[in-house]
Amino acid sequence: MLESQALAADKTGTTKVNDFVIRFANVNGTGSASANFLFTKAIFRMGVPVTPKNIFPSNIQGLPTWYEVRVNENGWLGRREGVDFMVCMNPQSMHQDVACVKPGGYFLYDSSKHLHDEFIREDITYFGIPLMDMSNAAFTDPRQRQLFKNVIYVGALSALLNIEFTALENVLQSQFKGKEKLISPNIKALQMGVDYVKEHFEFPLNMRVERRDLVKDSIMIDGNTACGIGAVYGGATVCAWYPITPSTSTPEAFNEYASKFRIDPITGKKNYAFVQAEDELSAIGMAIGAGWNGARSFTATSGPGVSLMNEFLGLAYFAEIPVVLIDIQRTGPSTGMPTRTQQSDVMEAAYASHGDTKHIVLFPSTPKECFDFTAESFDLAEQLQTPILLLSDLDLGMNDHMSEPLKWDDNRTFKRGKVLSAQDLEKIENFGRYLDVDGDGIPYRTYPGTHPTKGSYFTRGTSKNEYAKYTEDSDSYKKNMDRLLVKFNTAKEMVPAPHFYQDEKKSATAIVFYGTSIYAAEEAMHILQKQGMVMDAMRIKSFPFSKSVEEFVNSHDKIYVVEQNRDAQLRSLMMIEMGINPNKLIPVLNYNGMPITADDIISQIK
Amino acid sequence: MTFYKPSFRHPELPKNKLGYTSAEYEGVISTLCAGCGHDSISTAIVQACFELDIEPHKVAKLSGIGCSSKTPAYFLSNSHGFNSVHGRMPAVATGANLANKELLYIGVSGDGDSASIGMGQFVHVIRKNLNMVYICMNNGVYGLTKGQDSATADVGSISKAGSVNPYPPIDLASLAIELGASFVAQSFSGDKDQLIPLLKAAINHPGFAFLNVVSPCVTFNNNPGSTKSYQFAREHAACTGRADYVPVMDPITKSYGEGEVTTIELHDGSALQFHKLDNEWNPEDRLSAISALKRAEEKQEVLTGLLYINRNPKELHNILNTSDTPLNRLNEATLCPGNDILQDINEGFR
Ligand SMILES: Cc1ncc(C[n+]2csc(CCOP(=O)(O)OP(=O)(O)O)c2C)c(N)n1
Ligand code: SF4
Ligand SMILES: [Mg+2]
Numbered sequence: 021m022l023e024s025q026a027l028a029a030d031k032t033g034t035t036k037v038n039d040f041v042i043r044f045a046n047v048n049g050t051g052s053a054s055a056n057f058l059f060t061k062a063i064f065r066m067g068v069p070v071t072p073k074n075i076f077p078s079n080i081q082g083l084p085t086w087y088e089v090r091v092n093e094n095g096w097l098g099r100r101e102g103v104d105f106m107v108c109m110n111p112q113s114m115h116q117d118v119a120c121v122k123p124g125g126y127f128l129y130d131s132s133k134h135l136h137d138e139f140i141r142e143d144i145t146y147f148g149i150p151l152m153d154m155s156n157a158a159f160t161d162p163r164q165r166q167l168f169k170n171v172i173y174v175g176a177l178s179a180l181l182n183i184e185f186t187a188l189e190n191v192l193q194s195q196f197k198g199k200e201k202l203i204s205p206n207i208k209a210l211q212m213g214v215d216y217v218k219e220h221f222e223f224p225l226n227m228r229v230e231r232r233d234l235v236k237d238s239i240m241i242d243g244n245t246a247c248g249i250g251a252v253y254g255g256a257t258v259c260a261w262y263p264i265t266p267s268t269s270t271p272e273a274f275n276e277y278a279s280k281f282r283i284d285p286i287t288g289k290k291n292y293a294f295v296q297a298e299d300e301l302s303a304i305g306m307a308i309g310a311g312w313n314g315a316r317s318f319t320a321t322s323g324p325g326v327s328l329m330n331e332f333l334g335l336a337y338f339a340e341i342p343v344v345l346i347d348i349q350r351t352g353p354s355t356g357m358p359t360r361t362q363q364s365d366v367m368e369a370a371y372a373s374h375g376d377t378k379h380i381v382l383f384p385s386t387p388k389e390c391f392d393f394t395a396e397s398f399d400l401a402e403q404l405q406t407p408i409l410l411l412s413d414l415d416l417g418m419n420d421h422m423s424e425p426l427k428w429d430d431n432r433t434f435k436r437g438k439v440l441s442a443q444d445l446e447k448i449e450n451f452g453r454y455l456d457v458d459g460d461g462i463p464y465r466t467y468p469g470t471h472p473t474k475g476s477y478f479t480r481g482t483s484k485n486e487y488a489k490y491t492e493d494s495d496s497y498k499k500n501m502d503r504l505l506v507k508f509n510t511a512k513e514m515v516p517a518p519h520f521y522q523d524e525k526k527s528a529t530a531i532v533f534y535g536t537s538i539y540a541a542e543e544a545m546h547i548l549q550k551q552g553m554v555m556d557a558m559r560i561k562s563f564p565f566s567k568s569v570e571e572f573v574n575s576h577d578k579i580y581v582v583e584q585n586r587d588a589q590l591r592s593l594m595m596i597e598m599g600i601n602p603n604k605l606i607p608v609l610n611y612n613g614m615p616i617t618a619d620d621i622i623s624q625i626k
Numbered sequence: 627m628t629f630y631k632p633s634f635r636h637p638e639l640p641k642n643k644l645g646y647t648s649a650e651y652e653g654v655i656s657t658l659c660a661g662c663g664h665d666s667i668s669t670a671i672v673q674a675c676f677e678l679d680i681e682p683h684k685v686a687k688l689s690g691i692g693c694s695s696k697t698p699a700y701f702l703s704n705s706h707g708f709n710s711v712h713g714r715m716p717a718v719a720t721g722a723n724l725a726n727k728e729l730l731y732i733g734v735s736g737d738g739d740s741a742s743i744g745m746g747q748f749v750h751v752i753r754k755n756l757n758m759v760y761i762c763m764n765n766g767v768y769g770l771t772k773g774q775d776s777a778t779a780d781v782g783s784i785s786k787a788g789s790v791n792p793y794p795p796i797d798l799a800s801l802a803i804e805l806g807a808s809f810v811a812q813s814f815s816g817d818k819d820q821l822i823p824l825l826k827a828a829i830n831h832p833g834f835a836f837l838n839v840v841s842p843c844v845t846f847n848n849n850p851g852s853t854k855s856y857q858f859a860r861e862h863a864a865c866t867g868r869a870d871y872v873p874v875m876d877p878i879t880k881s882y883g884e885g886e887v888t889t890i891e892l893h894d895g896s897a898l899q900f901h902k903l904d905n906e907w908n909p910e911d912r913l914s915a916i917s918a919l920k921r922a923e924e925k926q927e928v929l930t931g932l933l934y935i936n937r938n939p940k941e942l943h944n945i946l947n948t949s950d951t952p953l954n955r956l957n958e959a960t961l962c963p964g965n966d967i968l969q970d971i972n973e974g975f976r
Binding site for chain 2: 065240241277281287288291293295297301304306307308317425427428467472
């Protein structure tokens, strides 16, 4: 009965070429990830913009996990609510999976077992394919049976959605480079899916993929991998870390690429140190020790780790030690939702640690920026002699995104900041580690071991004078604190500048966003513009705010500030640091753990 | 507190091979209480470095927080120092050492710093076998916060305020041996004849060297009833044997009385020479070292001297297989793979 229903034409009759959302409901740990990736990558190779999101549990095996793919030839690749096509491989989540399909949508399921009446909706189309039975019949190894069930549905989808078989083969070839034996059983499974569709259903559907040339030279990469590569290119030599979702793949990527490109050709030894610390206190402590001693060093963590690192961040701020901290934000507070996304560490990052502290914070929006900002953060840390906090998030870090390709200027040199050599020291009468020689608040430093009698100093978290001598003298303390503010002001024009979406002011109303809200915000702006609402827009890329940020904010009367946290944290920073009237900053928020959507934004603006 | 430090130096102070006098190994004037054990340890460090002809600027001194952790300011003024945060010296030392394997790392900590707040870091820096000298100035009390019991105070030890410590002590030396530390020694701040040779051996040890030094706090824990007082330490120190550090090539001339003389040759040809007092103890056997500590404990004695040594340890840089050139000296030519490789990387993501 169901299949005859499926044979009927699309229930809406509308054609959706290169514009739909398909969601895969799987069980964690059943090997669905590579099959789902194959699906996404084939569409990408057909030149059509596509972005996947993993919606996964904090669990290793057994719980429901979803993979949601948005195909959109206009390049709107933020998350979109509502599922056009559901591939349901998980009986556990069947109820909610049926419910979230949009009217007129499709539902593919494993018909090896009978589908209960309670799951039948009149307004959607069902494709029952006996995936388990087919896989069991074709493969003998239990693990293969499990895995290829997934590949069979990818084959079926390719027929239904008009995905080129050669594109799939193509992806398999690159996926299994060096393991060619694995290609033919995969192709066999794909073909089984295609054949089943040919025999049982009308295809392709109105909802389908058509080849385009819109991807150009883009790559599909996750932000954490891009950060890891950025750290290799930025010259990091010490990485100390402690595992935590969703940051773990950042240091792992660093290690992976460093182990390829940082091996001494003669000795085979490593031009980097990669240390799993006993906790985050130790991880940041090691990074700080290395930074103090002249190595480019970093750690990566997520919210709970940043909380633990606070004391050390205050030390690095006050003692002026370069260090890079990559925070892949997840849903807080406390353990929160470890596998969901958020931008809720903004305040914590800006003012981490007790006492008067302020930090440099960078907000990458794309994998390309993850790479660029990570590499740049090592320059900034050494130039400014202070911690640099790079705030990515789970959505950017752990999901593949279509991105501009990574680029490196081979003439670029590392900016090591104000470091005195032995020769420099010879020429200096009276070295003062915390003297503001140049008036920019940035003092000169020396590496341990530089000169037998000159340039040594004592680094401490206690108060000191300009010559690094311990002091409890109020004036010396205050002078030092004021110099740190001068340095902070210097930083404003050194950090990545904001992006303005217009050359000159077009509206008194503006929208401001940062980080991964870029995808939804740009789409929302586009939709609103079509509806006649014109707004100026600015994407903030860093803290402290530069003069251009301040001018933009001051020249608009009403500013929507888009964020993925409950407390409108960037808005607070804008109020605090630029003295902006709270009434003109209107929060636009999403904090349910899922990436923000254009609809979320539009509904709060109108 | 010592307010006055004579600036007059005898013109004929002996010089070491580098042409430095011991004055060039000193630090700024100590602000610790007069008679504090920690100051004697600083003096011993000065002497050991002077006698070993160590270039002061090739040393990095690191510490946590506490009276003990202030001492790096009081020795080796021509070395870079780093007074970090409470209990976290090991992490900072690990990072610093990873950045530059060519310096000598001397870490100073207290019993509160090591056995309480920093216990995790203490344990893990041992596991990593970081090439450093780790000195715990152990007074059984929190000096800097004015006299609370620490985790190394003995059961029944009476504080100056009169309270009796109810908890068993953490024995840092046994723990270090148990965790695989490659050099473990114990000493007493008042016994510089023993402390200096042990420091020299520790400095020359190519791995993690732990020195637990009983270092009385005259202000808060030197009262009768305290087991970390000068009197108690003098009366209850039982020595594994008088030790002498014999530099490479120096003939062994020291004469001993009766008993067995043992010479332990160190990795670089220098030697530690012992007049062993305990025949069941073998410093190269962990079990026997731990038993010796436990036997002494039963007799209410503090066993001092070298306790355990592994002469060929694998330190962290060997474990991680890092480059011969210190990491902080590598530049973009070595570190940055360049744009061609980046374009290949891009290709893998298409
Ligand atoms: C995070 C933190 N907690 C507490 C303190 C306060 N504090 C300073 S020193 C110290 C104890 C030091 O004891 P110990 O390490 O034995 O050093 P001693 O002064 O006895 O040499 C404490 C608790 C601190 N500085 N930091
Ligand atoms: S309080 Fe105790 S440990 Fe601190 S300086 Fe005085 S004697 Fe030394
Ligand atoms: Mg103490």
